[in-house]
Amino acid sequence: MRRKRKPSGDRTASYGISYRRNPGFFILTRIIILVSVIVILFPILYIFSLSLRTEKTMYQDTFFIVPKAVTHKNYIAAWEYAKVRLNVTFLQMFRNSIICTVSAIVLAILFASLGSFSFSNFKFKGKELTFTTIIASYVVPPQVLLIPLFFIMKRLGILNNYLAVIFPYMGFSIPIATLILRSFFEQIPHEIKEAAKIDGARDFQVLLRIVLPLAAPAIASCIILLFLETWNEFIYALVFLQNPEIQTIPVAIARIAGGKFRLPLGTYGAAIMITVIPVLVVFMLFQKWFIAGMTMGAVKG
């Protein structure tokens, strides 16, 4: 009955309103979408334009966006400001964010794959209860754990250490990754795994050589989903990483631009853009994966 369609292509063109039959409505949809796109793009374009303006042309712009004269000096100023005033370089911020994000994601996916392998291949007591408990923790707001975690980290002696955020990030990532990976692992035909076992492979080798490579798409969407959550995470980093040298980007930028002291407009814009541009580049490179990854995680949840 149902028509076969291209999975992600622009198949909507096959059905919908047409200009000939419904000119008023057709134009109205264009206006609505145009306005929405402008509302979404404006803030980023505006901040980008601020970051490029010279001091003289800061308030002389066309349509609030196009600067009259362009300079790159604001970026240098932002860099210097962070270094001199707050004793932190953007390079350090990025290094910290990369360390925390990468270790948390790699470990979380590794642990979650092991766990999902167990959930999808073995029968054992309390299996569904364990699974449900892990998954249910997804709805607990991170702030509920904030105070107890603070004291746990203190007791473990890892406050003001990357580990203080890596562990909780893993704690929040493992449920999401387990949810996605388990359902994916269960779709892998058992015959393939059985064949490998007959050839003498151990369980662990089956996981490593067969299950994981086949689950590459699921792992990719896990990576994207978890990357966004951990890279942008704020409150744990704010509380557990009080030493400026190890603060991640969101905390550092909040300190640089969010303080009581008002930065010059251009510097302010540049500081924000330095944190936004890398994510934008990654997003543009892996655009399709991002949307697929984020919606997949959502649908599974």
Added chain:
Amino acid sequence: MFQSEIYAWGIKRRAYLYLVPSLLIFLVFVLTPVVFSLTLSFYNFTGFDANIFKEYVGFKNYGTLFADKYFWISVRNTIYFVGASISIQVAIALFLAIIIFIGRFRLSILIRTIIFFPGVLAPVSVSLAWRRMLEQDGVINQILGMNFSWLSSVQLAIWCVIFVSIWQWVGYNLVIFYAGLQSIDIEMLEAADVDGAGWLTKITRIIIPSIVPAIVLNVILNLIGSFRVFDVVYVLTRGGPVHNSEVLTTIMFYYSFSAYGPNKMGVGSAVAVIMFFVVILFGVARILYMEKRGS
């Protein structure tokens, strides 16, 4: 699909072995803190205390909290926030998704990507951008020709925060709706055309009923997401002016960790406990709802 064969490897002790790393992290950094947080609200302590269980105060922390008028404002604001994100935000996303779906846009993918993209940015960066724009000499006032201090308004500050949050996440909802719209049977719409149905009828009778699952999903996601919102409020207003835009998470932070706060972690824990039970309540409500629908 392979249900009968899934568990063919049977009961083995190795099964637990594979779970150990996950469970260890989960136990130490999720489950323990949850249990811990339930008891902490009965004690009086600060972040500098070595022994936090030394001063048992019973329900006094809750008393302090309930006597604080700004706690009730934060409750109200959280309700506004959650309410707006599950109604206004979902409605806008649904509206735009349907417009894009029926509008035959040649650049449909590009449009969806653009509306989606704020969702990948750090809420902190987004909020910093908007904070500058919403200031008295900011660009929003330039555009509107007004001279209004949006974020210092007692009534409007929280709505500015909500607006920024909707701006950031509406595309995420839209993409989920759009994925749901792919499953609509075009033939049914064509049949409706033959019957002479207008767009309003087609939208309300065919399109919306067939994406109810996507609506439910978006409502649940926004419920979870907006209840825990912190960054946007913290960066845009710090809960101000004078605590009038606090939400539960920020008032908890204020009581426990803020340099300007009273450093009463017991009271902060009380907020955490309340948040935890609200989540449990939602969870139970959802299970009941599912069972009712299932039967």
